[in-house]
Amino acid sequence: MSKPVLIIGGGPAGLSAAHALAAAGRKSILVEKEDRLGGAPILSGYAKLVPSHEWAKDAIGAMVTRVYPNPNVDVRLNTSVQKFDGTPGNFVATLKDGTQIEAETAIMATGFTHFDSINKPEWGFGTYPDVVTTTQVEQMISSGKGVRCPSDGRVPDRVAILLCVGSRDRQIGREWCSKICCTVSANIAMEIREELPNTNVYIYYMDIRTFGLYEGEFYWESQEKYKVKYIKARIAEVTSDGKRLLVKGEDTLIKRPVSIPFDMVVHAVGMDPNVDNMTLSSVFDVKLNRWGYIDRANTYTTLAQTSRPGVYVCGSASGPETIDDSIAQGHAAAMAAMTFQNAKVTEAAE
Ligand SMILES: Cc1cc2nc3c(=O)[nH]c(=O)nc-3n(C[C@H](O)[C@H](O)[C@H](O)COP(=O)(O)OP(=O)(O)OC[C@H]3O[C@@H](n4cnc5c(N)ncnc54)[C@H](O)[C@@H]3O)c2cc1C
């Protein structure tokens, strides 16, 4: 009988891989460092997801209950892999408590880390309590408390959402686009307008990347139905006049400096490489790419292959990714892990 597949990370990508393996009758061991499954959408309390408009707790919650409990999936919470030895087909992973696990192959679904806005101090986070992140606004909505200024609990009259915070910013070493934050921000803007129809919402952007089919449903809908206003700008700083926050910069369409008052400023934070990636790279002996995400060995042949044979990667562990693409990659990684022995036989015969 074949050994189980070791999956590290219980977010959308890892849950998808575990479910695909279980549906095919294969055993897996799912190792998650936190005390809950679900990854960022659950751990960070996202509200309604794009593009489905389903609540994260329902949509991702349903993914969790498919694999936990499931007789084919052995879930280990609150732990991580400390050592990973052996060769494909015969790996041995040592967990934090010293437990050793034998595995045929491994799938790294270890995800990303939210950009910490403290690294963009000129945009006011950490200085002014009413400068918050998209994650915090998601939590305000999902908790049912509603969108309020943290400083005094008042309903904001004017909200600014600043895009590309911690993305597309070479000055702080983050040149990648985080793919989903334009669409998430348009969605949040619509949710604020729905909850608070008297609140004006502005989105500051370099350019808008509501890619593919999201353009109509989020970018245009937010303007035409919800009257969200878009300002193409280079932001210099977020300060305060003592009463309100001031977003200062240059309107790059009219090429004039602008300084506009707001009650709340929201940073649309990007997706950094997982802070654990240096450790993961060393434990699993897999290469990272030049941005610090787990490298894929090839783009087309085996979508999920890392630099180490028998070890696969999926989801945002290998770069900024949406939930649906992370789920698709989880399936791809499961398929690669399941067919590993066959692939070896085929390669040997060629
Ligand atoms: C503010 C914000 C809102 C977003 N909203 C949406 C949206 O509406 N729709 C959408 O499609 N996408 C959205 N995204 C993107 C979405 O969060 C990702 O696509 C998704 O979380 C990726 O899933 P994942 O499983 O690859 O990674 P993650 O969700 O990051 O899950 C990784 C899991 O691995 C665990 N882990 C990490 N390191 C280790 C380790 N060393 N050992 C063991 N376990 C480990 C983590 O605890 C976590 O449970 C949003 C992103 C942001 C920043």
Ligand code: SF4
């Ligand atoms: S998706 Fe939009 S907000 Fe996010 S990094 Fe790309 S351009 Fe910026």
